[in-house]
Amino acid sequence: MKRLLRSRxxxxxxxxxxxxxxGAALAPLVSSGDPAGQRDIVLTRFLPPLATDGRGxxxxxxxxxxxxxxxxxxxxxxxxxxxxxxxxxxxSIAIGVAVGAVAGxxxxxxxxxLLGITDFALALPRVVLLLLLAALWRPNATLVIVxxxxxxxxxxxxxxxxxxxxxxxxxxxxGARALGASRSRVLGxxxxxxxxxxxxxxxxxxxGNAIMLEAGLSFLGLGVxxxxxxxxxxxxxxxxxxxxxxxxxTAPGVALVLVVVACTLLGDAVQDxxxxxxxxx
Amino acid sequence: MVATVARRALAGLAVVVGAVTLTxxxxxLAPGDPxxxxxxxxxxxxxxAAQRHALGLDRPLPAQYGSWLARFARGDWGRSIATGRxxxxxxxxxxxxxxxxxxxxxxxxxxxxxxxxxxxVTAGPRVDAALSVTTVTLFALPGYWLGLMLVMAFTxxxxxxxxxxxxxxxxxxxxxxxRRIDELRHLALxxxxxxxxxVGGTARFARGAMRDVRSQPxxxxxxxxxxxxxxxxxxxxxxxxxxxxxxxxxxSLPALFSSxxxxxxxxxxxxxxxxxxxxxxxxxxxxxxxxxxxxxxxxVLGNLLADAGVAWIDPRVRHGTREGGP
Numbered sequence: 001m002k003r004l005l006r007s008r009x010x011x012x013x014x015x016x017x018x019x020x021x022x023g024a025a026l027a028p029l030v031s032s033g034d035p036a037g038q039r040d041i042v043l044t045r046f047l048p049p050l051a052t053d054g055r056g057x058x059x060x061x062x063x064x065x066x067x068x069x070x071x072x073x074x075x076x077x078x079x080x081x082x083x084x085x086x087x088x089x090x091x092s093i094a095i096g097v098a099v100g101a102v103a104g105x106x107x108x109x110x111x112x113x114l115l116g117i118t119d120f121a122l123a124l125p126r127v128v129l130l131l132l133l134a135a136l137w138r139p140n141a142t143l144v145i146v147x148x149x150x151x152x153x154x155x156x157x158x159x160x161x162x163x164x165x166x167x168x169x170x171x172x173x174x175g176a177r178a179l180g181a182s183r184s185r186v187l188g189x190x191x192x193x194x195x196x197x198x199x200x201x202x203x204x205x206x207x208g209n210a211i212m213l214e215a216g217l218s219f220l221g222l223g224v225x226x227x228x229x230x231x232x233x234x235x236x237x238x239x240x241x242x243x244x245x246x247x248x249x250t251a252p253g254v255a256l257v258l259v260v261v262a263c264t265l266l267g268d269a270v271q272d273x274x275x276x277x278x279x280x281x
Numbered sequence: 282m283v284a285t286v287a288r289r290a291l292a293g294l295a296v297v298v299g300a301v302t303l304t305x306x307x308x309x310l311a312p313g314d315p316x317x318x319x320x321x322x323x324x325x326x327x328x329x330a331a332q333r334h335a336l337g338l339d340r341p342l343p344a345q346y347g348s349w350l351a352r353f354a355r356g357d358w359g360r361s362i363a364t365g366r367x368x369x370x371x372x373x374x375x376x377x378x379x380x381x382x383x384x385x386x387x388x389x390x391x392x393x394x395x396x397x398x399x400x401x402v403t404a405g406p407r408v409d410a411a412l413s414v415t416t417v418t419l420f421a422l423p424g425y426w427l428g429l430m431l432v433m434a435f436t437x438x439x440x441x442x443x444x445x446x447x448x449x450x451x452x453x454x455x456x457x458x459x460r461r462i463d464e465l466r467h468l469a470l471x472x473x474x475x476x477x478x479x480v481g482g483t484a485r486f487a488r489g490a491m492r493d494v495r496s497q498p499x500x501x502x503x504x505x506x507x508x509x510x511x512x513x514x515x516x517x518x519x520x521x522x523x524x525x526x527x528x529x530x531x532x533s534l535p536a537l538f539s540s541x542x543x544x545x546x547x548x549x550x551x552x553x554x555x556x557x558x559x560x561x562x563x564x565x566x567x568x569x570x571x572x573x574x575x576x577x578x579x580x581v582l583g584n585l586l587a588d589a590g591v592a593w594i595d596p597r598v599r600h601g602t603r604e605g606g607p
Binding site for chain 2: 119120122123124126127128130131135136137208212215235238242243246249250253256264268
């Protein structure tokens with residue numbers, strides 16, 4: 001923990017994520033309050049960043065082709081992107097922990113079957129699955145969460161499986177068993193709490209990935225649907241106006257990169273802090 | 282060794298068959314069907330039913346699956362419902378485009394990534410820190426967005442490179458060198474996009490693997506006998522760190538295909554990814570099935586090649602003595 005607090009990477013990552021989350025939570029206070037708000041389109045569309053429109057409203061990041069304020073959409077889009085990414089990772093962690101724990105703790109055909117499914121799911125190209133699943137229903141935010149969740153649990157399952165296997169032969173687990181604790185009690189009270197630390201790292205890295213994939217799906221038109229802003233569909237809508245209004249696509253992209261970098265750095269720092277000191281060669 | 286290869290091949294086959302089966306039933310469960318799109322909104326129920334019957338879409342799903350599998354295995358991949366063209370011809374154009382793009386970016390990003398990783402562990406902490414910031418940023422870039430930014434810079438502002446497609450409108454009248462140059466100019470932006478994203482991940486992984494190897498005793502021996510830092514990295518560290526890196530290469534193929542789908546969409550690159558996106562949206566069943574099968578086979582083959590690569594580099598694996606080795 002001490003090392004984590006001293007790490008500059010962790011500080012940067014946590015600060016960026018906290019700022020973005022705060023901005024998303026306080027969206028009505030830090031923006032114009034209406035991400036879909038349009039006024040006179042002819043007068044307010046494609047205003048460059050730092051422009052003030054005819055009615056005196058200030059647009060820090062300019063406006064898009066409908067005259068909507070890009071900063072407002074960015075802040076409200078953060079709600080969608082962070083929410084979808086976070087929930088999708090929670091779902092994939094829940095599935096992954098369950099599969100990994102059961103496969104690691106119970107042997108025999110259950111293990112073979114679960115590990116087989118995991119390897120199989122790992123070998124599929126994820127975007128192909130995402131495309132197919134996203135085509136099954138009308139695209140919306142819940143669907144994206146479910147689709148990202150059920151296609152992202154495999155690495156967590158592998159991780160938890162390995163941890164559970166190696167913890168299963170440790171003396172304190174054998175002790176619990178010798179005291180007569182049931183199999184599920186040994187798993188739930190003794191093994192899992194000790195196996196979860198690497199899962200935290202996977203979660204931090206996974207959130208960045210999930211946000212990126214959500215944006216990718218929305219970019220293809222299979223994710224969050226306009227007019228609800230998400231960073232992905234903002235990039236997609238800015239694509240057509242790249243020549244005369246490049247800021248529409250640039251702003252959500254920069255926000256996306258910042259958040260993913262923050263998640264990656266935080267994940268790395270947690271991982272380093274959990275590992276025994278590695279001497280610098 | 283033969284038994285291992287056979288087991289691997291069998292497992293690979295199981296993955297392909299599983300992926301194909303899953304795809305078949307998923308795409309059939311999706312609402313909407315190709316006939317509605319083919320005949321348009323004015324078609325009567327009777328016309329729709331007749332067309333479905335003609336295409337065999339009114340038979341029970343398991344029967345359709347069985348006959349599709351049998352025909353596919355014989356090499357009859359059917360015709361695209363949306364365009365009427367043979368699926369083999371459609372994919373015959375798309376597969377080489379994707380393999381060219383993905384294959385080249387894979388080679389480039391691994392060469393560059395390993396080089397950057399080696400530079401990071403050999404040069405001082407300042408270089409290491411600066412390159413770490415660079416690679417983590419590259420790692421975090423979404424491919425489609427990076428693609429758009431490159432288009433903005435190199436197509437709209439600088440006017441150097443074309444942004445869309447694999448060949449110019451005049452490609453058919455070009456010959457020899459000018460045609461080759463036209464192709465390279467079209468390849469430049471999508472290839473750069475995919476490579477840059479790939480370098481981030483590869484360099485981060487290569488750096489980690491090399492740092493792990495550097496703490497081993499044989500590296501200290503190499504340093505003690507007076508080799509320069511670069512010689513130590515090149516001869517002793519990099520070679521041993523290649524083992525996990527090559528395994529990652531095989532595992533990263535599905536992800537690379539995934540980012541290729543999005544990058545192909547941005548650059549209108551006439552590859553598998555774009556075909557697949559179009560086919561899923563049009564519920565063009567024969568194309569979806571064939572495209573999924575081909576990409577699953579390519580991914581499985583890539584994994585097998587990576588295994589073979591590890592065996593080639595690591596004598597302990599080659600001779601089946603890894604467990605007993607140091």
